[in-house]
Amino acid sequence: MSLLYSAFHVVRAASDAVTQWPWHATSSLGAVHSTAGDNQHEQPLTWLNVGIASLLLVVNVVISSWLGLGLSKGFIVAAARCVVQLTVLGLVLNQLFLTENPIYIFGMSVGLGTLAAFEVTYWRSKHRFPGMFAGVFVAITGSSVGVALFGNSLSLNTHPAYTAQKFIPTVGMLFGANLIGVSIGVNAVMSSLDTHRDRIENALCYGASRWETMKPVVVASLKSATIPSISNMSACGLLSIPGLMAGWSLSGANAVIASRYQMVVMIMLTASTGICTMLT
Numbered sequence: 001m002s003l004l005y006s007a008f009h010v011v012r013a014a015s016d017a018v019t020q021w022p023w024h025a026t027s028s029l030g031a032v033h034s035t036a037g038d039n040q041h042e043q044p045l046t047w048l049n050v051g052i053a054s055l056l057l058v059v060n061v062v063i064s065s066w067l068g069l070g071l072s073k074g075f076i077v078a079a080a081r082c083v084v085q086l087t088v089l090g091l092v093l094n095q096l097f098l099t100e101n102p103i104y105i106f107g108m109s110v111g112l113g114t115l116a117a118f119e120v121t122y123w124r125s126k127h128r129f130p131g132m133f134a135g136v137f138v139a140i141t142g143s144s145v146g147v148a149l150f151g152n153s154l155s156l157n158t159h160p161a162y163t164a165q166k167f168i169p170t171v172g173m174l175f176g177a178n179l180i181g182v183s184i185g186v187n188a189v190m191s192s193l194d195t196h197r198d199r200i201e202n203a204l205c206y207g208a209s210r211w212e213t214m215k216p217v218v219v220a221s222l223k224s225a226t227i228p229s230i231s232n233m234s235a236c237g238l239l240s241i242p243g244l245m246a247g248w249s250l251s252g253a254n255a256v257i258a259s260r261y262q263m264v265v266m267i268m269l270t271a272s273t274g275i276c277t278m279l280t
Helices: 002-019 028-039 047-054 057-067 072-096 102-124 132-154 164-195 197-205 210-235 243-250 255-279
Strands: none
Touching: 057 072, 072 102, 072 164, 102 132, 102 164, 132 164, 132 255, 164 197, 164 210, 164 255, 197 210, 210 255, 243 255
C-alpha cells in the first residue's frame, strides 16, 4: 500500500508539472499560490523550532573549543545577529508588502546599499582609500537597483517593476551577491597594489599610462570577483538546490515554476556582480 501511495503522488506531481508547462500555464503566480495553498494545514514555525535548530551549532562550538580554533564566540555572535536581523527584516517586510509607496521601497533599497557599503569598506576590506565608501555605495546600489528594475519589469513580468512583493526580495539578493563580489574585487586590487608597488611605480616612471599599469590588476581582480558567481550558476540544479527554489519548494510551490524564477534570478545575480565590480 505504501508503494501504491508513493506512486500515486509521483504521478500526481508529474501531472501537475505537465499542466503548468508554458502551453498550459496562464499565470505563474496563480500556480504558485494555488499549490502553496495545499500546505496551509501545516503548523507555522515557532521560536521553539528555531531553538531546536540552534542546538546544531553546539556541535560546532564543541569542536572549536576542543581543537582551540577560537571560533566559539564567532558562532554565537553570528547566530545572534542572524536571529535579530532576520526578525527585524521580517517585521519591516510585513509592513512594506502592505504598501506600494515607492518612497518607502526605494528608501529601503538605499538603506540596504548603505549597510552593504559600510560592510565592505569598514569590515571586509583590509585596505581603504579616500572616497571608498561613496564609490562602493554608488556601485552596489546602482547595480542592484538597476538590474532589479530591469529583471522585474521584463523577465519577472512585474508591473510596476518596484512592486514591493518582488522588488524587495530581488534587490536584497542582488545586494548580497554584489557585497561578496565587491569585497573580493577590492581586496584583490588593494593587495596587488601593495605587493607590486615597486613594479607599478617603475612602470609609471617610464611613461606608462595609468590604465596600462592597472589593466593586469583590474583584469585579475574582476576574474576573482566574478568566478564565484559563475561557479554558482554552473552548479545550481546539479550539485545544489538554489535558495529561492528551495524556499518556494518548502512552501509548496510548483517546482517547475520555481525553477524558472531561479533561472532568472541566477542570471541577474551574475550580471549584477560583474557590473558592480567593474564600477567599483
